[in-house]
Amino acid sequence: MKKILAAFLLSSVLVLSACSEEETIYDEIKDKGVLTVATSGTLIAASYYDDADQLTGFDVEVAREVANRLDLDVAFEIMSVDGMLPAVETGRVDLAANDFSVTENRKEAFTFSEPYKYSYSTMVVRESDYSGIYALEDLEGKINGGGATTISSEIARHFGAEVETYGNASNEAYLRDVSIGRTDVVVNDYYLIKFGVAAFPDFDIMMHPDLKFHPTEQALVMKKDETELEAAVNEALEAMRDDGTLSEIAIEFYGEDASEPTEAEVEIIEGLDI
Incomplete structure (x- = not known):
């Protein structure tokens, strides 16, 4: 024992x-x-x-x-x-x-x-016609370019958009597709959109001037x-x-201190399961 x-x-x-x-x-x-x-x-x-x-x-x-x-x-x-x-x-x-x-x-x-x-979401649309998007609800039926599992794509789906997924594609591929009408919109982070749009001045695109939503960290x-x-x-x-x-x-x-919370007025999206 x-x-x-x-x-x-x-x-x-x-x-x-x-x-x-x-x-x-x-x-x-x-x-x-x-x-x-x-x-x-x-x-x-x-x-x-x-x-x-x-x-x-x-x-x-x-x-x-x-x-x-x-x-x-x-x-x-x-x-x-x-x-x-x-x-x-x-x-x-x-x-x-x-x-x-x-x-x-x-x-x-x-x-x-x-x-x-610290940031928030906005979107890339065509400069010539806003891609027909003047409110978040206008995303319904539109085609959003984005990754399959990103928060931005989930927001687009939440409002009824179809998501056109890409592999590890460059910003140019996403933004060109909006410009030529293959897609309608790219929902994404404010800072990323700001510099992405500026990098391609010949494209028919702009950052949406009115829509700021979903604050992020x-x-x-x-x-x-x-x-x-x-x-x-x-x-x-x-x-x-x-x-x-x-x-x-x-x-x-x-070009801005993104490490500090944004002072922009940002819409909260209700019912977003992320």
Whole structure:
């Protein structure tokens, strides 16, 4: 009986020891010395390739600075927006940085950092005829260009629009399709639309002058319950906010301090399940 009890106690100690030594994702990241980040490389002002073919953008540079402050290198994985959250969930990447909005449904499945950008939604329409959209209800029956799983596409669907989905396409593809009438509208973030439209002055497009809706907060996305990584990332973001780095990066890419809450009057959409 004593031998059985001793064996049981020994096995319990071994199990507890193994559990205590189990590495977290953040432990593994520190061991490798590399933070792996999913991003698109196709989202002007947030994640794109510049004229020197270097990956940059607001979200990219925020992620770079976070890694730097954690004394880590950063490796970006380029993929479509629809593939990023599954990549975080399966552990293929450590973070996703691509203008992801924090929503209640997403918070059930993922951990988010503290917000580093505050914005709202608007839309790209044809300058010549507003694409026939003068109110959100006019989206019914229109064709919206967007990713299959984005919040912007969910808003378009909420008002009865059909969503034309793309792979990891560039801003040019989305905006050209509105201009030539292949689609009617692109619902998206104010800052992204502002710079996307400005990049293609020859297109028959504009940012809708009247419609501002669905205030948003953007953050880095991590695997659910990775509290150690979350705490480290938030500490870095807080330091960036306190010393003005976050504001500097925002102004560099958006011409405005998107790291502070917007003062625009923004319509709240009722009944939006996101």
